[in-house]
Amino acid sequence: MEIGLNHYLILSTILFAIGLVGVMRRKNLLLLFFATEILLNSVNIAFAAISHYYGDLTGQMFAFFVIAIAASEVAVGLGLLIVWYKRHGTIDLESMTSMRG
Amino acid sequence: MFEAVAFYLFAFLTIAMFFITVTTSQALYALSALAAGMIFISGFFFILGADFLGAVQIIVYTGAVMALYAFGMMFFDTTREVKEKKGNKFIVVGLATLSAVLVVAIFAAPMLSSNVLALYPAIEGAGNTQSVGLVLFTKYLIPFEVAAIMLLVAMVAGIVLAGKKMDLSLTLLNAEEIEQMDAEINKKVLS
Structure with missing residues (x-):
């Protein structure tokens, strides 16, 4: 059984869906950040797979830049x-509803 | 054959780890499962022949990002159980799956409609790391430099945001001094 590009794209879709579920149901901001990391990683898998199956290095380049963006996002976000x-003594999303009318 | 076995093994492990990350109520379990999932994802990169990307994934994600998260978790009260939003589970899962399929369709449509030509094909006789370096320092030199500046800005922002009052230790002060300090900060914020 040959593993093709579609296998990797489907896997990337599944991981992206898991990350989106995490983004929608988490209330703690730290765990919300974890879910965004899952989103970025699932896209990286798709980039690397496309890069491999088309014999083109552009996908890997974009995966590198995604990793760089993830690293800087973590630094600023954690700060x-x-x-x-x-x-405020809490990092729940409910404590940030000061702009609710 | 071995490729298929490795792919399915890593796919199962990655999905299981990320599922634990989004469903567990313990922040520490979520952190460990996320770190394990990152390492399994680097397995995919090695299968796909992107050796340098796999090494970078292990070094940056499990080395730097996870260490940063673990360090940040020391500041937060993560020992208690994490509360969850109460909502319709089917709507959440359905919406997430639908949007994920949409994203993949958007990216896959231009690939399927036209025959894609390799802009920067892999160089014959060069390893993955060598060809990555050749492309990165010729065609992608300016994005590379911009990414470097972005990382510098992020580093400065992290130091400025998290490093306030680092010259005095909260554990060495007594309660009155801390309260006085808080009052001063509140006065500054309100004014």
Whole structure:
């Protein structure tokens, strides 16, 4: 049984769906960040698979830039989260509803 | 044959780990499962012949990002159980699956409609790391430099945001001094 591009795309879809479920149902911001990491990783798998099956290196390049963006997102996000936690003592999403009318 | 066995093994393990990450109520379990899933994803990269990407995945994600999360978790109260949103499960799962399929369809449609030509084909006789370097430092040099500046900005932002009041230790102060400090901060924020 040969593993083709479709196998990888389906796997990427499944992982993306898992990440989206996490984004929708999590209330703790730290675990929300974990779910976004899953989203970024599932897209990376699709990029690497397309790069392999078309013999083109562009997909791998984009996967590198996605990894760089994920790293900087974690740095800035965790910094903001620490500031919020110092000020409010909680990182639940419900504590950020100050703009609800 | 071995490729198929490896693919299905890693696919099962990755899906199981990420499922644990989004469903568990313990933040520590979620962190460990996410780190394990990242390592299994690097297995896919090695199967696909993207050796350098697999190594970068292990180093950056499980080395740096997960360590940063573990470090950040020390600041937060993560020992208690995590509360979840109460909502219709079927709507959440259905919407997530639908949007994931849509995203893949959007990306796959231009590939299927026209025959894709390789812009930067793999160089004959060069390993993966060598060809990645050749493409990255010729065609993608400017995005590479921009990514470097972005990482520098993110580093400065992280230090500025998290490093406030790092010169004094909260454990060495007594309660009155901490309260006085809080009052000063609140005064500054309100004014």
